Amino acid sequence: MNAPTSLMWFRDDLRVADNPALSAAMAAGPAVALFILDEQSPGIRPLGGAARWWLHHGLNELRDSLAGLGVPLLLYRGAATNILPGLLATGSFTALHFNRRYGGPERAVDTAAKALAAAAGIEVHSHAGTLLHEPWTVATQGGTNFKVFTPFFNALQALPLRRALPRPAAQHAPAISLPAEELAAWDLLPVHPDWSHGLAATWVPGEAAARDRLGTVLEDIAGHYAQTRDRPDTDGTARLSAALRWGHLSPVEVWEALGFTLARHPDRAAGARAMMRQVAWRDFCWNLLYHHPELATANLRAEFDAFDWARPGAGVPNDEAEDHFAAWCAGSTGFGLVDAGMRQLWETGWMHNRVRMVTASFLVKNLGIHWRSGEEWFWDTLVDADAASNPANWQWVAGCGADASPFFRIFNPQLQAKKFDPRGAYVARFAPLSPGEPIVELGPSRAGALAALARMKESGGTGVEG
Numbered sequence: 001m002n003a004p005t006s007l008m009w010f011r012d013d014l015r016v017a018d019n020p021a022l023s024a025a026m027a028a029g030p031a032v033a034l035f036i037l038d039e040q041s042p043g044i045r046p047l048g049g050a051a052r053w054w055l056h057h058g059l060n061e062l063r064d065s066l067a068g069l070g071v072p073l074l075l076y077r078g079a080a081t082n083i084l085p086g087l088l089a090t091g092s093f094t095a096l097h098f099n100r101r102y103g104g105p106e107r108a109v110d111t112a113a114k115a116l117a118a119a120a121g122i123e124v125h126s127h128a129g130t131l132l133h134e135p136w137t138v139a140t141q142g143g144t145n146f147k148v149f150t151p152f153f154n155a156l157q158a159l160p161l162r163r164a165l166p167r168p169a170a171q172h173a174p175a176i177s178l179p180a181e182e183l184a185a186w187d188l189l190p191v192h193p194d195w196s197h198g199l200a201a202t203w204v205p206g207e208a209a210a211r212d213r214l215g216t217v218l219e220d221i222a223g224h225y226a227q228t229r230d231r232p233d234t235d236g237t238a239r240l241s242a243a244l245r246w247g248h249l250s251p252v253e254v255w256e257a258l259g260f261t262l263a264r265h266p267d268r269a270a271g272a273r274a275m276m277r278q279v280a281w282r283d284f285c286w287n288l289l290y291h292h293p294e295l296a297t298a299n300l301r302a303e304f305d306a307f308d309w310a311r312p313g314a315g316v317p318n319d320e321a322e323d324h325f326a327a328w329c330a331g332s333t334g335f336g337l338v339d340a341g342m343r344q345l346w347e348t349g350w351m352h353n354r355v356r357m358v359t360a361s362f363l364v365k366n367l368g369i370h371w372r373s374g375e376e377w378f379w380d381t382l383v384d385a386d387a388a389s390n391p392a393n394w395q396w397v398a399g400c401g402a403d404a405s406p407f408f409r410i411f412n413p414q415l416q417a418k419k420f421d422p423r424g425a426y427v428a429r430f431a432p433l434s435p436g437e438p439i440v441e442l443g444p445s446r447a448g449a450l451a452a453l454a455r456m457k458e459s460g461g462t463g464v465e466g
């Protein structure tokens, strides 16, 4: 008879070190790993193109490193609640382990999975492995969730943080053979056309490269991060967002490493502290999504439901908005910093945070286009496209989110370029040719945005947060 074997279900946690669910599964004996590409369960948001490219490579690496630990990886596609019953009925497994997820549809799937396992007589263990702290633990004294970041951050820092776990020791692979799917058959990589060259030239998806980059960040970037984090013309930020999105690194490992750096290297303390604050923003966004599962589709501030943003491609025909949106996506707005950002996004699947704010502000304010259109474009093109951070930041820029930047604060892309790309090196790198005619004038489009805000207020926006 086979030794009791655990099934470890990977999702957004594609790593072997500091993976609480994997460590627990392997501590109990032999383990088999599972990944389900689930785009069928109700409400699950299908991955964007850049994310699919990343996932392909991330899974390849995970399969190899799990093989080194004696853990075979099984791949399936379909609704998890259709796949799991068959697997659980094979009689091969005594326990199911996974790290918790926090999106509404994902939680529904995980609740159903627990019931399926219980019905099959299999123990289920869910673990905390994806955030610094579980969303329900960072709460106000009244027990509600925070709407403003700084008190959230203070409360988060007051909580004890678990220690990062080491990579589990290798063990004998279980004597289980089950039919599974081939990664190549999932067609996650683009072919006709293959637009992924720039992504491949920029990134090595996976845990090993992410940990290497973390080393570089601690050694070479943390020391000046506080000064360089707003400078797209430098390698001045962590560039770890995709690694965190896919769970190649846990936020606990990153936070702990920054904490050690802060304590041991006073010259890097300010930068390490500033970066820890940003990592906590990620938790804040997930906290928002946990409490507002409709974050990607509904304004957090209900008064913005009355804002008359254009929504290209979704109903009411509007040629100007369609053209403007196409120009924004293609990086041909005539504003150097906006165009460089949008081209960096298209070429590399990533954009510097300062430029994300400028391009987003330009879309929703100067072009009057709904933040949801921009959010969807980012979702499709970012390798770090994150179900919480993407909509939360779009809502922040659009002024309709929690703790949002006020709508009337409209970035001027030309002044932003002077301030944050003073020698023009970033624009020269991604948008080297002189920009064409601007598609809008900054002054009148700014005035138009403020007039739209006034109309929204007159039309009886409640001012109450949704």
Ligand SMILES: Cc1cc2nc3c(=O)[nH]c(=O)nc-3n(C[C@H](O)[C@H](O)[C@H](O)COP(=O)(O)OP(=O)(O)OC[C@H]3O[C@@H](n4cnc5c(N)ncnc54)[C@H](O)[C@@H]3O)c2cc1C
Residues within 6 Å of the ligand: 229, 237, 238, 239, 240, 241, 242, 244, 245, 275, 278, 279, 280, 281, 282, 283, 285, 351, 352, 353, 354, 356, 357, 360, 378, 382, 384, 385, 386, 387, 389, 390, 391, 393, 394, 397
């Ligand atoms: C419109 C818009 C859309 C965005 N969409 C995403 C997204 O889909 N996925 C995503 O990970 N980030 C998103 N961000 C946040 C931020 O731009 C990226 O996390 C950051 O640029 C990643 O680069 P970095 O790793 O060098 O960040 P660093 O500045 O070095 O920060 C370290 C880590 O902290 C986290 N972080 C930093 N800033 C934020 C923030 N504002 N919100 C949440 N987490 C943050 C990230 O995990 C990041 O890797 C968005 C920001 C804007 C303005």
